Amino acid sequence: MEFHLTKEQLAWKQEVRNFLKEVITPELLAEVERNKRGKDGPLERNYRKQISEKGWYSMHWPKEYGGLEMSAMDYLIFNEEVAYMGAPFISNIGPSIVAPSLFKFGSEENKRKWLPPIKNNEFDFALGYSEPNSGTDLASLQTSAVLDGDEWVINGQKVWNSFGHRSTHQWLAVRTDPSAPKHRGISMMIVPMDAPGVTIVEQKTWGGHRTNEIFFDNVRVPKANLIGEVNRGWLILTTALDHERVVMGSSGRTQRNFEDLVKFCKHTVIDGELLINKPEIRMKLAELKVELEVARLFGYRAASMIDLGKDISSEASMMKVFATELRTKVSDYGMQILDLYGQLNKDDDLAPLQGELEQQYRLAPFHRFGGGTNEVQRNIVAQRGLGLPRR
Amino acid sequence: MMNMEYSDDQLMMQETSRKFFEREVSPQLVKELQEPEHSGHSSSLWEKMANIGWLGVHIPEKYNGAGGTLVDLGILFEEAGRVLVPTTLYSTIYASLLIDALGTHEQKKTYLSRIAAGKMISGVAYAEKEALHNPDCFKTVARKVKDKWILTGEKMFVQNAHLADELIVIARSENDDGKEGLTAFLVPNQAEGVSMKEQKTFGKDRQSVVKFTDVELDITHVLGNRTEEAEEGLAVAMNQATALQCLEMVGGARKVIDMTVKYVSERHQFGVPIGSFQAVQHHLANMATAVDGSRLLAYQAVSLLSEGLAAEDEVAMAKAYAGEAYKSVTVMAHQLWGGMGYVTESDLYLWSNRAKATELSFGTRDLHLKKLANNL
Numbered sequence: 001m002e003f004h005l006t007k008e009q010l011a012w013k014q015e016v017r018n019f020l021k022e023v024i025t026p027e028l029l030a031e032v033e034r035n036k037r038g039k040d041g042p043l044e045r046n047y048r049k050q051i052s053e054k055g056w057y058s059m060h061w062p063k064e065y066g067g068l069e070m071s072a073m074d075y076l077i078f079n080e081e082v083a084y085m086g087a088p089f090i091s092n093i094g095p096s097i098v099a100p101s102l103f104k105f106g107s108e109e110n111k112r113k114w115l116p117p118i119k120n121n122e123f124d125f126a127l128g129y130s131e132p133n134s135g136t137d138l139a140s141l142q143t144s145a146v147l148d149g150d151e152w153v154i155n156g157q158k159v160w161n162s163f164g165h166r167s168t169h170q171w172l173a174v175r176t177d178p179s180a181p182k183h184r185g186i187s188m189m190i191v192p193m194d195a196p197g198v199t200i201v202e203q204k205t206w207g208g209h210r211t212n213e214i215f216f217d218n219v220r221v222p223k224a225n226l227i228g229e230v231n232r233g234w235l236i237l238t239t240a241l242d243h244e245r246v247v248m249g250s251s252g253r254t255q256r257n258f259e260d261l262v263k264f265c266k267h268t269v270i271d272g273e274l275l276i277n278k279p280e281i282r283m284k285l286a287e288l289k290v291e292l293e294v295a296r297l298f299g300y301r302a303a304s305m306i307d308l309g310k311d312i313s314s315e316a317s318m319m320k321v322f323a324t325e326l327r328t329k330v331s332d333y334g335m336q337i338l339d340l341y342g343q344l345n346k347d348d349d350l351a352p353l354q355g356e357l358e359q360q361y362r363l364a365p366f367h368r369f370g371g372g373t374n375e376v377q378r379n380i381v382a383q384r385g386l387g388l389p390r391r
Numbered sequence: 392m393m394n395m396e397y398s399d400d401q402l403m404m405q406e407t408s409r410k411f412f413e414r415e416v417s418p419q420l421v422k423e424l425q426e427p428e429h430s431g432h433s434s435s436l437w438e439k440m441a442n443i444g445w446l447g448v449h450i451p452e453k454y455n456g457a458g459g460t461l462v463d464l465g466i467l468f469e470e471a472g473r474v475l476v477p478t479t480l481y482s483t484i485y486a487s488l489l490i491d492a493l494g495t496h497e498q499k500k501t502y503l504s505r506i507a508a509g510k511m512i513s514g515v516a517y518a519e520k521e522a523l524h525n526p527d528c529f530k531t532v533a534r535k536v537k538d539k540w541i542l543t544g545e546k547m548f549v550q551n552a553h554l555a556d557e558l559i560v561i562a563r564s565e566n567d568d569g570k571e572g573l574t575a576f577l578v579p580n581q582a583e584g585v586s587m588k589e590q591k592t593f594g595k596d597r598q599s600v601v602k603f604t605d606v607e608l609d610i611t612h613v614l615g616n617r618t619e620e621a622e623e624g625l626a627v628a629m630n631q632a633t634a635l636q637c638l639e640m641v642g643g644a645r646k647v648i649d650m651t652v653k654y655v656s657e658r659h660q661f662g663v664p665i666g667s668f669q670a671v672q673h674h675l676a677n678m679a680t681a682v683d684g685s686r687l688l689a690y691q692a693v694s695l696l697s698e699g700l701a702a703e704d705e706v707a708m709a710k711a712y713a714g715e716a717y718k719s720v721t722v723m724a725h726q727l728w729g730g731m732g733y734v735t736e737s738d739l740y741l742w743s744n745r746a747k748a749t750e751l752s753f754g755t756r757d758l759h760l761k762k763l764a765n766n767l
Contacts (some may be wrong), residue, residue, distance in 0.1 A: 003691040003694050004392075005393055006392050262767055287760055290760075291712075303393075304394050304395060308394075321676075378672065386652050386675055387652065
């Protein structure tokens with residue numbers, strides 16, 4: 001047992017932080033904010049290009065696919081730093097969901113065709129999973145793909161398609177055998193967003209981030225866009241979900257919110273008293289500190305288990321539930337500490353912490369239900385972790 | 392490198408100690424020892440533990456110990472916590488940590504060797520009627536008269552005082568130069584002027600009020616032979632004992648989860664195991680999460696302490712979290728077991744009692760949160 005990052009890991013953490021400090025400029029953040037609902041602008045594209053040039057999109061890939069073969073711990077450190085520093089979002093869908101699926105299930109042709117542009121950040125993906133009537137019961141999805149000569153013909157509708165409006169491709173789950181049991185008739189394919197018949201419609205969210213509905217009307221893609229075996233998509237999809245959970249469970253942003261909140265309390269006098277001197281605030285902050293430490297350790301545990309080659313499904317679920325619920329607690333209590341100031345949003349000059357807490361408060365539900373709802377995660381902890389019977 | 396898994400040696404320690412404890416410490420034995428006519432201690436178990444070397448896991452080899460680390464000892468505590476090993480183990484180990492932190496070579500040779508060999512039961516006399524955590528409020532004092540120390544006062548909640556060969560008593564002292572400080576005294580139970588009365592406790596563990604009436608002690612009974620210098624060593628040993636107790640608690644909580652998983656998997660209602668209901672599964676998932684979190688915090692604290700780091704925050708975080716976790720797990724277990732867990736025949740209450748007792752010892756959640764707040 002050991003509870004320290006290695007010298008190399010600490011150096012890596014510093015390297016990422018230094019890099020981010022350099023590339024995150026007020027202009028970049030302003031552009032990202034401006035374009036939140038549209039396509040990415042030149043500064044954001046340049047920011048991602050710099051990351052891709054460092055090889056960091058594929059830092060955790062095996063060397064044979066051009067990756068840096070860095071550990072899961074290094075990858076977690078990277079994600080935590082990105083979140084901690086408030087860096088513009090770096091989509092993990094291509095490099096961490098599509099690519100690992102290709103490593104494991106893709107044909108040689110699949111790999112040759114799709115991996116290089118993912119690595120170079122030329123292709124961006126959106127997850128084409130949920131449908132209006134298939135959310136948590138994802139395996140009931142109805143969007144269909146029928147083989148017609150050398151092409152698949154796709155019809156149906158997807159929802160909660162975040163990044164759909166700025167992606168080049170869909171990582172799409174489709175039904176290829178309607179007569180098979182629901183888990184046995186699903187396949188995964190890659191669909192270019194510019195294919196004729198693809199329509200995208202914005203869905204606005206409480207959290208302020210854009211998601212989309214996306215319609216497929218006789219969309220034709222080459223037969224070779226199918227990944228892995230036909231009708232075996234469920235396995236690919238669930239393998240990828242475990243990974244998504246580790247990313248969703250990163251507590252870097254919440255840690256930053258907490259530290260900023262403590263700083264604020266140390267410098268702010270309200271009603272004649274420094275906030276940090278109020279006993280009720282001190283106790284609550286201490287309580288949150290303990291839970292943040294638990295979240296951090298859950299993250300490191302999941303990453304170190306991956307590095308040791310262990311199965312992490314229930315630990316990833318535990319981590320995800322804990323970190324996402326903590327996000328609500330920190331932002332919720334943070335807003336209460338700010339009292340009347342807590343209601344000022346980021347557009348107000350006087351908003352403490354640049355309105356970050358109210359934003360996190362609105363973003364938190366997305367983390368709790370996204371990537372597999374926390375209810376399903378608890379089922380996984382109970383059934384896979386503790387071995388309780390399924391119904 | 393960050394690694395929360397046991398090494399091969401640690402895994403072996405865990406496996407052997409689990410096997411041993413499961414064989415030797417049944418709920419039946421635990422119940423029996425808690426009956427008023429018993430002492431709360433099992434000499435035969437004690438002897439077996441000494442023979443395997445577990446009473447001296449952490450004691451250096453030169454004092455007849457196994458020379459292991461605090462993490463090794465932590466593993467033993469976790470496994471002991473699962474089966475509710477009598478508390479003489481914990482109070483004696485706490486005393487040994489204090490002797491190790493403060494004692495002279497001679498004292499260590501004498502007392503640590505005896506503890507490792509299973510020849511000494513001990514406990515630490517710290518709290519007083521009006522001073523549970525703040526030694527500035529201690530009224531137990533030691534005065535130097537010629538070459539003797541005269542100890543006077545009253546300590547409370549002294550673990551296993553009724554069985555102890557020597558107790559370690561923390562008192563305020565005033566040396567020849569009029570310097571005041573805390574001193575740790577090794578006080579033989581048989582010394583003249585020592586009297587005690589057992590307290591009746593929720594956890595059915597044995598604690599006593601111990602009274603010292605002009606107890607005369609020579610210099611060999613001053614831990615470290617020095618006065619007014621016990622603060623630092625005391626803080627070290629107390630932190631170690633607190634972190635170790637967190638692992639005892641984790642062990643107990645994990646055992647309760649294991650028993651509860653078994654119960655809800657076997658108990659059928661409406662034609663299915665009640666463990667297949669999501670309401671039940673989610674409670675158990677929350678319990679498992681709280682205990683996993685406690686376990687990581689506790690091993691982090693013990694691991695940093697074993698490297699010689701102060702780990703003040705880490706210990707405080709571990710105790711604040713584990714106290715709530717162990718207790719909540721037992722409260723929820725009672726909910727999930729219903730009437731079946733309410734009858735004493737189920738033994739569940741044994742863990743529920745211990746959970747509350749450990750929550751209240753070495754500082755409750757509030758005390759540790761306060762420490763953390765001061766370090767924010």
